[in-house]
Amino acid sequence: MSLFLNLLVLSILLLLAFLKYSHSYWKRRGVPHEAPPFPWGDFKEWRNTKCFYEILTPIYKKFKGIAPFAGMFMALRPVALIMDPDLVKSILIKDFNHFRERGIFSNVRDDPLTGHLFALEGTKWRELRHKLSPAFSSGKMKHMYSIVVKVAEEFKKVLDEKQATAAGGVIEITDLLSCFTADIIGVCAFGIECNSLRNPQAEFVVMGRKANTERRHGLLLDQFIEAAPKLARTLRMRQIPQDVNDFYMGIVRETIEYRERTGVKHNDLMDVLLELKTKDGKDGGLTVNEIVAQAFVFLVAGFETSSSTMGYALYELAKCQDIQNRLRAEINEVLKRHNNQFTYESMQDMRYMEQVISETLRRYPILPHLVREADINYKTTDSRFTIEKGTMVIIPVYELHHDPEYFPNPEKFDPERFSEAEIKTRPTCTYVPFGDGPRNCIGFRFGKMQVCIGLTYLVRHFKFSVCGETEEHLNFLVEKMILQPVNGIKLRVERL
Numbered sequence: 001m002s003l004f005l006n007l008l009v010l011s012i013l014l015l016l017a018f019l020k021y022s023h024s025y026w027k028r029r030g031v032p033h034e035a036p037p038f039p040w041g042d043f044k045e046w047r048n049t050k051c052f053y054e055i056l057t058p059i060y061k062k063f064k065g066i067a068p069f070a071g072m073f074m075a076l077r078p079v080a081l082i083m084d085p086d087l088v089k090s091i092l093i094k095d096f097n098h099f100r101e102r103g104i105f106s107n108v109r110d111d112p113l114t115g116h117l118f119a120l121e122g123t124k125w126r127e128l129r130h131k132l133s134p135a136f137s138s139g140k141m142k143h144m145y146s147i148v149v150k151v152a153e154e155f156k157k158v159l160d161e162k163q164a165t166a167a168g169g170v171i172e173i174t175d176l177l178s179c180f181t182a183d184i185i186g187v188c189a190f191g192i193e194c195n196s197l198r199n200p201q202a203e204f205v206v207m208g209r210k211a212n213t214e215r216r217h218g219l220l221l222d223q224f225i226e227a228a229p230k231l232a233r234t235l236r237m238r239q240i241p242q243d244v245n246d247f248y249m250g251i252v253r254e255t256i257e258y259r260e261r262t263g264v265k266h267n268d269l270m271d272v273l274l275e276l277k278t279k280d281g282k283d284g285g286l287t288v289n290e291i292v293a294q295a296f297v298f299l300v301a302g303f304e305t306s307s308s309t310m311g312y313a314l315y316e317l318a319k320c321q322d323i324q325n326r327l328r329a330e331i332n333e334v335l336k337r338h339n340n341q342f343t344y345e346s347m348q349d350m351r352y353m354e355q356v357i358s359e360t361l362r363r364y365p366i367l368p369h370l371v372r373e374a375d376i377n378y379k380t381t382d383s384r385f386t387i388e389k390g391t392m393v394i395i396p397v398y399e400l401h402h403d404p405e406y407f408p409n410p411e412k413f414d415p416e417r418f419s420e421a422e423i424k425t426r427p428t429c430t431y432v433p434f435g436d437g438p439r440n441c442i443g444f445r446f447g448k449m450q451v452c453i454g455l456t457y458l459v460r461h462f463k464f465s466v467c468g469e470t471e472e473h474l475n476f477l478v479e480k481m482i483l484q485p486v487n488g489i490k491l492r493v494e495r496l
């Protein structure tokens, strides 16, 4: 018995010594860092009481200027928080070859929906990215433009009806906006008209929201998967809830079967994916499961990112009527110049709109940080600091966008920051709402197009203003990776 007790005590002591030693990683390398909370590391409160960026901001502020990056721990995993824009540029663009992967969880065998572009690695990612990129070219956007405009027209009608019945014209806009973008992605990526604008409980959008919020496991196992993705894959763990998996597998299989049977073409993202389909997925082709995973990521990465951007833009426009009026004047003037036709070309003439969207994404970067993983021992230009192979690298987008050195008075919403002259004054890679380099957002044109068309219809036909129910400062959901307001956004809407 006493031998057993001795062994138990010894094992516990050894485990504690190992944990302590792991947490001394940055100290041993002379990298500035805060003492990590034992044993969960710096991200202990993430998803529980704090958003990701609330954990990064104090570290960024404390160590910026002292070293090109600061050390953090996600449980035992060392994380390098990059603060120097030159190093950001090297990681994302110049030395991208050494930082190609995000190092996030993916388990194609047991959890097929995780085999998507965002998580894929190596040759599979490179080939797929190469093949999917043409689907998001400006030429293809022109084709999908009319689909988006059709949904925007329906959106205008729905908002008209809602406005007529809402008490005092006060409407919570975020849910409505996410139905707008879900309807668009539904048609473009899945080939289905889910019509969630009329039926907000449509399974398509409910499951899409669930995929962004809910996990298969509780907080602890979820954090384990994030902190040790390779081990989690070896243990054959899964992340996507079963009902979400079954739903999307079902609808994409049906779409594939229908298109193959009828030979019907829609000129959309699903057509591009189907062109890549082969039986065994060899020679860079895609299996059915891989097609489902790509359509799934277009939904997850595409609908709430774009709808939230619109929500934040309307929130800021409601707070600042001058900017709203100037934007409306531009919309009307451009349309007049194009014989009242809202065409793809007229959209591109809206320069101030572009500035408003850029400033919205500065103030509210929907993905508040970017992630990469080093695949060599990477020497920074400061010879004292090396990012070792396997280290998780975080680019703090929210912190860069709110750094007064690059954006004076950062809390102020000011589209003038994105005039051509102002843009030139800033170092590259201090503004990265869509990431940068070869692994940037593949859908950025599509996202911007949805936002631009949506805002054009809304601002042209409605006036948005703040009311008693509008929050003065927005708080963000802690359980989401993307920036989403806790209580939605309530605004007074008037028809024009």
Ligand code: HEM
Residues within 6 Å of the ligand: 117, 118, 119, 129, 297, 298, 299, 301, 302, 303, 305, 306, 309, 361, 366, 367, 370, 371, 432, 433, 434, 435, 436, 437, 438, 439, 440, 441, 442, 443, 444, 446, 447, 448, 451
């Ligand atoms: C305003 C809207 C959007 C924002 C703010 C946004 C933002 C981002 C960001 C920050 C990244 C990571 C980039 C990096 O790590 O360097 C990303 C990646 C990605 N986005 Fe978007 N996105 C938007 C819309 C869309 C849309 C509409 C789609 C597809 C229909 C899409 C699909 C993707 C995919 C597939 C990736 C992974 C790319 C890869 O790893 O190769 N996004 N997005």
